[in-house]
Amino acid sequence: MKNTGKLQLPLQTVSLIAGFMTWVILSSLLPYIKEDIALTAQQATWVTATPIILGSILRFPLGFWTNRFGARWSFTISFVALLFPVFYISVSDSFFDLIAAGFFLGISGATFSIGVTSLPKYYPKERHGAINGIYGMGNVGTAITSFMAPSIASHIGWQPTVRLYLFLLAGLALFNLLLGDAKEPRFTVSLKEQVRAVYKKDKLWLLSLFYFITFGSFVAFTVYLPQFLINNFGLTKVDAGFRTAGFIALATVARPVGGWLSDRWNPFKVLMFVFAGLTLSGVLLSFSLSFSWFTFGVLAVALCAGLGNGAVFKMVPMYFSKQAGVVNGIVSAMGGLGGFFPPLVLTTLLSVTGHYSIGFMALSEFALVSFVLIIWMFYQEKLRLSANILEHTVEAMLVTDTNSVIQFVNPAFTAVTGYTAAEAVGQKPSLLKSGKQLKPFYDELWRSVREHGYWQGEIWNKRKNGEVYLEWLNITAIKNDAGEVKYYAGMFSDISKAKTKDTGNAAS
Template identity: 60%
Template sequence: MIKKIQLPLQTANLVVGFMVWVLISSLLPFITEDIAIAPEKLAIVTAVPVVLGSILRMPLGYYANVFGARIIFMISFILLLFPVFYISETSSFTGLIIGGTFLGIGGAVFSVGVTSLPKYYPKEKHGLVNGIYGMGNIGTAVSTFAAPVIATQIGWSATVKLYLILLLIFAVLNFIFGDKAEVKSKAPMIEQIKGVYKNEKLWFFSLFYFITFGSFVAFTVFLPNFLVTYFDLEKVDAGMRTAGFIVVATLLRPVGGWLADKFQPLFLLMGSFAGLTLAAIILAFSPGIGLYTVGSILIASMAGIGNGVIFKLVPFYFNKQAGIVNGIVSMMGGLGGFFPPLLLATIHSMTGSYSIGFMAFSQVALVSLVLVVWLYYMDRLSLSKEVFDSTGQGILVTNSDGKIVSVNPAFTRLTGYSEEEVVGNNPNVLSSGRQTKDFYAKMWNKIGEVGHWQGEIWNRRKDGREYLELLTINAVKNSAGDVERYVGTFSDITPSPKEGDRS
């Protein structure tokens, strides 16, 4: 029973964490009526919670493996009581910065669930499970929509205090229903980091999540105030539109995870980054509210799908180090939400336009698309090399002139020659002398006519022993029809001494 409720419980935990995380940005139009904040500092106030919410993701992902999700969620909610209360009582810009910094704990809890929940499900469901958990992002929509509505009735300070009750309730729920028997790992953090930091896929996934989740967070904290100041919308209307953006991104996250369980995840990422590139270009032309809405919804859609896909890829490639890798990748995603609002605000203050910032975002998304394509083909090459190295048949590859360019480990086992000894030589280094020139002439004529040949041939090992092999030679041609290389595969079919006697 306890194990079955972990997915809904931890998803609800994430909802609450994200509700608290965007507390200031959701209520900023109300807060600025009581606290004087210079226009150029507004972006700092909304971006500050993202910093700690990003940096803490790595240790929280690690400690979720060490102590279990129950303890980490419970402690996080208790710690959040202090900055929430502090913000409700503050009357200064400095107070908002101090309290906002520690609100980051609410965003950091994301890495707890993505580390814990895959332990309860088979690998083929990890994409969907992490996608469902990621729907906890909806917490940002809840705050963005509900907080302004409540604040119009009871004021922003009293609205902030209501979050204290919510945090206490969920601390108790985790104490009662959290899984005390969750499987734990106590490998030292430094050892885990050493085990993954040289893997380029870690940094690729970090960059991809920096863009997809970063764009989600950036628009979440950027839109409420932007829509009010740039389009002169009412505060509640701006909150509802921002909530719509969040809902779209959140609902499509499990869709992205589910699709990644069914199809090639890297193809889906290519589509996500192509969509983000197009959407950012639309926004760069400073359209009216109609086209701006279309561009924003496209960003929400592509970011949501991309977020779901990435957290399918992490446990797939880093099964044993999922905790620390989830923490690093999700930390980079959080930081991705920190820089865009500051960049947009700085560019706007210098140029009076947001266009350059959106165009820069489109170029970063385009570069990410190129990198995903490159990663896909590197994966294909890696897979081909694994097959090449692990097959039991000997394989030698020559160029069009018949010089050996590569051999596999099975070749070395069967012939006794290492790769260094044969690369650059002609395959006749293996010749036993039993076959006539006419035999080889007919063989190459056949290859020239039909592109392949198969037959039995006697060759000689490095130690001088002869052996009979079943050899297949295939000509590999380019798109123009010219032979680029020849690939020979062979197996040792030398008869045993008794079989030889009988023959």
Template identity: 65%
Template sequence: MLKTKTLQLPLQTLSLVAGFMVWVILSSLMPFIKEEIQLSANQIALITAIPVVLGSILRVPIGYWTNRYGARKLFSISFILLVFPIFYISNANSFTDLLVGGFFLGISGAVFSVGVTSLPKYYPKERHGFVNGIYGAGNIGTAITTFSAPVIATKLGWGMTVKLYLILVVVISLLNFLMGDKKEPKVVTPLSTQIKSVYKNEKLWFLSLFYFLTFGAFVAFTIYLPNFLVANFELSKVDAGIRTAGFIAVATVFRPVGGFLGDKFNSFKILMWVFAGLSLSGILLAFNPALPLYSIGCITIALCAGIGNGTVFKLVPMYFSKQAGIVNGIVSAMGGLGGFFPPLLLSFLFNLTGHYAIGFMALSQVAMACLILVIWMFYQEKLETLNRMSGHVE
């Protein structure tokens, strides 16, 4: 039994790596796909963003189902279901095909809710931040695909490259079926009861907004950079893939660091630095700098997003230990939606104005609003602590 428990962190992290590898197939291969299928700039933005929709919406029920049925069943079923959209996309020859296949590809992004709900059951509270940070490092899957898919596609073509992912999802499904924990503790509180117990809590919506920005920035830049770097800086498709993979790697490496810092220090103070960094980076990118300065802005966003992602998920079990499944689902769903809207907004604003400045300034202003909210929450927490202490003394 102990061996089964110790296996869950590496097994579920590997599953997330695979899920995120699949989630960004379309954005990673878009420079190749658009050479064979005629697509407008708006259609490209929609296709690359569409996997995020189902990947976000499904996170709420998947968080709940994980509490009820366990990670083993959820991972096994999710990866088998992915066989169908992957095969469909590999044979796509129209905008509609890519849109339909991409929508159901969202299942691969929704599996994030499984681990953040399941893994805290195996560890004490003081380690939740670090454990969720390690699991969240499964984001590296997006870097693996962004880096490797263009390289493989230059040799095999994009359709065959997509087909290779069929092997991956079948293997991961089998691993979870054979090695997942059959005796994971279950929570059987009805979904409606769990939602009613949390939806009026302002902390839920503040944490959702914070994750909307930090994870949303990570996802948005992941799906937006490959095509943007080719179109705007005239880089080669492989070079753009490598640079995007670098962005993802930085964000991924610093996610466990964010969880670790959240365990060791005051999480609100860390988030203050995160949102200040995102705000300044958004301003820098708005001025459309040359590639070296643009790269610095992107790396700063990756650093802040990674630390922010890890820190936010330290706060979730701290405030919502009994409703972790549903809250993890809601917060992570909002993070996913945060990755859906920015690429569409950037594309719309570019068509309207001829540049991306307004979009990047919007990122800066949302980060500034989050910074103000974090400062307010920090002092509210201090005030509540003082009131409890004074009440105890009386």
């Protein structure tokens, strides 16, 4: 499996590069297409945004199909299917032709779900962030097309340039058929069962929102930036393509870095940086800027979006290891949709207000909301981890408030005392009293807790069935930041058997 995985990573990454190269044919060549096909500004925006629709929606079923049939067939069939819309684009002569072909061109963008579902099967969880990040570098395909397609079109025309992609797609279909893993592990759980298991979980929709912002920013800038640079800064078609390729390259390089940092550090903290950066970048871009400041703001978006893309897909297997195919599909679909709306919104705002400020400010506000949510998730995760530690610790534990009312007990408490959580919570620890210790014993115990913050020692207690046993007890006062005692935590273990054994050994 290891050797097979080593081959699948480069094969699927190259396949994604080809898919993303194909996905942005229309946006990269639109300045040339407009010379032959008359398009209004609104129509041009629809032409560039349309491939995103199927490229987003199809990611959901493609993730599921990859789990069931494997990446080999998913990539092969996708590339064969793409031959038809790509050829149709090359013979289009109207707006409606471009829309129809562009819709099915979205298959190329949906191929992203294949690798993020397939590749983690070959690697341990601690490497999933880096592996998905490396695979995600397939985004560089958009940079290759943005940089090369305008240059080639300026020499041979846009129709022959589009037809060159037919050879690329046919070649990758053949490579996947011959080199893809025919023995990839398959999962046959029905789509309905997988969706039912995840759709009510808030983590799914939070991750979808985060990817909607990070990958959506990447896609939106990729498809809209060439036209924006030409119309607002007077750049040539080739220069606009070159600068768009620079944006894509930075975001692509940042993606595996985001995955690697998430593996080595913490994906929550990486996303905090990402959304703080996107918030500030959106504010910067919302002002009328010189070309230099605009470039700085756009490159900051590229860096943050790339890091965020890598971090989000590190988090998916943290919460959904058993439904990775469906969840990867849903999250990546939301990311694609995140790239569909901004170009349309920006064009509409330009026609209504004459500038783009509100659109860029919207990016800032969405990022700010995500920043707050990721902080909330970070502390929720810390609380969940603490609860898991308490739930699985070997020693029995109970926590009381300052009025000695039990607030929490762990499973080990039930194992030792016989009282369930439902029976113990709301009661006082006195329900365990054996009667062997008198009041002075407890007075001294609580004097020590008040003066020193803790007490430890042997104490006789009674189980639910009436059996008296000896335990070793540690009581600690839990204080808040102001130094006020809020809770008391008791940890104890049954030492009756050990005590009996020691007594027996001493007697012998």
